[in-house]
Amino acid sequence: MKLDILAIGVHPDDVELGCAGTIIKEIRNGKKVGIIDLTQGELGTRGSAATRHAEATAAAQIMGVAVRENLKMRDxxxxNDEEHQLQxxxxxxxxxxxxxxxxxxKxxxxxxxxxxxxxxDACFLSGLLKIETMDENGKPQQKWRPRYFLQYIQDWxxxxxxxxxxxDVIDKKMKAIEAYTTQFHTPTSEDGxxxxxxxxxxxxxxxxxxxMLGRRIGVKYAEGFISDKHIGIHSLDNLILQET
Structure with a gap:
């Protein structure tokens, strides 16, 4: 399945907290978006791997993503070694x-x-021809390097x-977050x-x-991303102009 955007979070709920609004908006714009959770969040104080799986599934349905997969790395x-990079x-x-x-x-x-x-590191290495990997059917995979890796802002x-x-999608983002009833405060939060x-x-x-981020660009709500790579635009028409 070819995706336009792949969101990756180390724990189920990281993606919802960091970039669910952007995901929902891009899906509305016709993009195909998927999510990969690296771990099952099994070390979380509240809930379990099983409840996290159910919550992640519910949140994925709210956002409308095409696929959600868990790589089941150890929480x-x-x-960041060869084994996990290849995975x-x-x-x-x-x-x-x-x-x-x-x-x-950080x-x-x-x-x-x-x-x-x-x-x-995996984004870069995935584009190297001499790193060989196989798909689920044992067939060789083609090299692939995403154009951009954008980091969503979390705690710091x-x-x-x-x-x-x-x-325009803030309510839906919050509903996706609130799908994690064992993790966040909601009217139906589980005790713990x-x-x-x-x-x-x-x-x-x-x-x-x-x-606060929204005020930076003259809107009510915004999500922010960091890029280690310089990002170019085709024309100044791509910029949102505002009065400050």
Missing amino acids: GFFK LIRAIRKYQPDIILGNVR DRHPDHGRAGDLIN FYEPDILIDIS PVTYISTPEFKESLLARMR
């Missing part, structure tokens, strides 16, 4: 995305940064290189230990950041 203990390279070559959205390369949670580096704040207006992300204040801070 907390995966490495991700196979997935990249399978879906051949033009753009990858993934974890930022963040509060060490898994986020390690995943960001893994994604970055970074000045974004790109801002995407998600004002209080965590960093399970309080009402966490969702309030998430909305506040999206409002």
